[in-house]
Amino acid sequence: xxxxxxxxxxxxxxxxxxxxxxxxxxxxxxxxxxxxxxxxxxxxxxxxxxxxxxxxxxxxxxxxxxxxxxxxxxxxxxxxxxxxxxxxxxxxxxxxxxxxxxxxxxxxxxxxxxxxxxxxxxxxxxxxxxxxxxxxxxxxxxxxxxxxxxxxxxxxxxxxxxxxxxxxxxxxxxxxxxxxxxxxxxxxxxxxxxxxxxxxxxxxxxxxxxxxxxxxxxxxxxxxxxxxxxxxxxxxxxxxxxxxxxxxxxxxxxxxxxxxxxxxxxxxxxxxxxxxxxxxxxxxxxxxxxxxxxxxxxxxxxxxx
Amino acid sequence: xxxxxxxxxxxxxxxxxxxxxxxxxxxxxxxxxxxxxxxxxxxxxxxxxxxxxxxxxxxxxxxxxxxxxxxxxxxxxxxxxxxxxxxxxxxxxxxxxxxxxxxxxxxxxxxxxxxxxxxxxxxxxxxxxxxxxxxxxxxxxxxxxxxxxxxxxxxxxxxxxxxxxxxxxxxxxxxxxxxxxxxxxxxxxxxxxxxxxxxxxxxxxxxxxxxxxxxxxxxxxxxxxxx
Numbered sequence: 005x006x007x008x009x010x011x012x013x014x015x016x017x018x019x020x021x022x023x024x025x026x027x028x029x030x031x032x033x034x035x036x037x038x039x040x041x042x043x044x045x046x047x048x049x050x051x052x053x054x055x056x057x058x059x060x061x062x063x064x065x066x067x068x069x070x071x072x073x074x075x076x077x078x079x080x081x082x083x084x085x086x087x088x089x090x091x092x093x094x095x096x097x098x099x100x101x102x103x104x105x106x107x108x109x110x111x112x113x114x115x116x117x118x119x120x121x122x123x124x125x126x127x128x129x130x131x132x133x134x135x136x137x138x139x140x141x142x143x144x145x146x147x148x149x150x151x152x153x154x155x156x157x158x159x160x161x162x163x164x165x166x167x168x169x170x171x172x173x174x175x176x177x178x179x180x181x182x183x184x185x186x187x188x189x190x191x192x193x194x195x196x197x198x199x200x201x202x203x204x205x206x207x208x209x210x211x212x213x214x215x216x217x218x219x220x221x222x223x224x225x226x227x228x229x230x231x232x233x234x235x236x237x238x239x240x241x242x243x244x245x246x247x248x249x250x251x252x253x254x255x256x257x258x259x260x261x262x263x264x265x266x267x268x269x270x271x272x273x274x275x276x277x278x279x280x281x282x283x284x285x286x287x288x289x290x291x292x293x294x295x296x297x298x299x300x301x302x303x304x305x306x307x308x309x
Numbered sequence: 310x311x312x313x314x315x316x317x318x319x320x321x322x323x324x325x326x327x328x329x330x331x332x333x334x335x336x337x338x339x340x341x342x343x344x345x346x347x348x349x350x351x352x353x354x355x356x357x358x359x360x361x362x363x364x365x366x367x368x369x370x371x372x373x374x375x376x377x378x379x380x381x382x383x384x385x386x387x388x389x390x391x392x393x394x395x396x397x398x399x400x401x402x403x404x405x406x407x408x409x410x411x412x413x414x415x416x417x418x419x420x421x422x423x424x425x426x427x428x429x430x431x432x433x434x435x436x437x438x439x440x441x442x443x444x445x446x447x448x449x450x451x452x453x454x455x456x457x458x459x460x461x462x463x464x465x466x467x468x469x470x471x472x473x474x475x476x477x478x479x480x481x482x483x484x485x486x487x488x489x490x491x492x493x494x495x496x497x498x499x500x501x502x503x504x505x506x507x508x509x510x511x512x513x514x515x516x517x518x519x520x521x522x523x524x525x526x527x528x529x530x531x532x533x534x535x536x
Contacts, residue, residue, distance in 0.1 A: 231319070
């Protein structure tokens with residue numbers, strides 16, 4: 005669209021009016037930003053929901069309802085991707101319970117994993133996971149921590165070709181096996197790679213994130229808060245005033261915005277069992293993001309603390 | 310598992326403290342007032358050891374065997390395994406311990422309770438802690454009675470009590486009864502310390518006391534001129 009003086013003035017007035025709105029109102033109205041999955045260009049909100057530990061509540065009816073409440077708040081705030089694994093104890097049936105309670109939200113982007121050393125046990129495990137979730141098929145299935153990755157990847161590619169799954173991926177966490185991850189990213193037609201990345205664990209920036217951009221692979225970032233340890237450590241420190249320049253009003257939002265502002269990152273999946281935290285996380289996906297200079301400032305500031 | 314040295318104990322903890330203690334709360338609520346009966350069986354075990362009536366060893370082994378199998382099934386299999394897949398492997402181990410107690414307890418001279426002295430008193434101390442001390446840890450740590458761990462209902466006091474009983478016993482096949490309680494104490498202690506729970510000392514201390522008792526007994530036996 006050609007910018008004329010009139011359209012420029014209109015846009016400037018709209019921006020001024022938006023800036024004048026109370027922050028909470030703007031947060032409610034602003035949907036989380038989206039990024040395209042490179043292999044299909046399908047757009048997805050950049051903050052998802054992890055379920056490691058937080059959704060493993062067994063048959064406890066009170067805690068199951070709390071998890072369903074977290075899911076409700078997640079979808080209400082515009083979230084889509086929920087990620088789980090057969091390794092996460094009862095998380096899968098708890099997700100299934102929440103989805104059923106919420107009337108099976110159409111926005112759901114289901115991200116699961118296959119986690120078994122036996123190639124033959126892969127398909128029945130995925131089928132069991134699907135039953136737990138109560139979904140017709142998964143959007144994404146990843147090979148968890150590269151366990152029996154060769155056999156499982158071939159099986160997943162066949163499933164994708166048959167239309168039984170939409171995307172295929174691999175996962176690692178806490179910087180493990182990056183050499184092998186790189187090799188698979190170079191040689192296999194995967195859609196997603198999941199890895200740990202945050203303001204203090206930045207190993208992925210060296211090779212994996214640039215390679216993901218180069219190869220057109222979507223990146224899911226797990227453990228953005230180092231399983232809560234990072235936010236626990238930082239909450240004793242005052243949030244720098246300049247964080248508000250790009251809409252971060254808490255440490256969690258600052259950390260998330262640091263991750264999400266990396267151009268290779270597609271989705272970050274913080275796990276939480278609290279409704280206020282899921283809202284806080286989703287609101288970090290809206291509004292301005294730190295630029296390169298600000299990212300360096302965030303990193304230097306956290307390192308100095 | 311590759312790069313196993315990069316894993317920490319925290320990486321294997323699948324659940325939060327809140328979920329863990331809520332599990333005991335729900336378990337207690339589901340089984341109450343069975344706790345009264347299991348506590349009574351614990352007191353009966355102490356009386357049987359102290360008075361040593363005929364067939365006492367057989368009855369003690371039978372009571373413990375039933376409680377091990379019950380805890381393995383009701384707590385580990387039906388409840389704990391839903392949040393920790395490792396508990397699905399521990400549950401059969403509890404059944405194995407129960408069967409071993411049944412078999413060894415039914416053998417002639419399989420178990421005998423004649424121990425006296427320091428090791429014997431240590432056995433009573435451990436047994437007493439399992440029955441009366443362990444249930445107090447929850448209210449003492451501010452969690453309230455609802456999450457208490459009771460003998461014959463929860464695994465830790467059942468296992469710790471068994472360590473005390475075994476320290477008071479002697480028998481040719483006694484060593485066969487030790488590995489599963491020892492491993493459970495280590496596993497439970499590691500789980501609790503990974504969660505940052507101060508009461509991790511309980512299974513560790515019970516194990517250390519029992520080990521000290523056994524070592525004392527062995528040293529005394531070797532030093533005895535009649536041995």
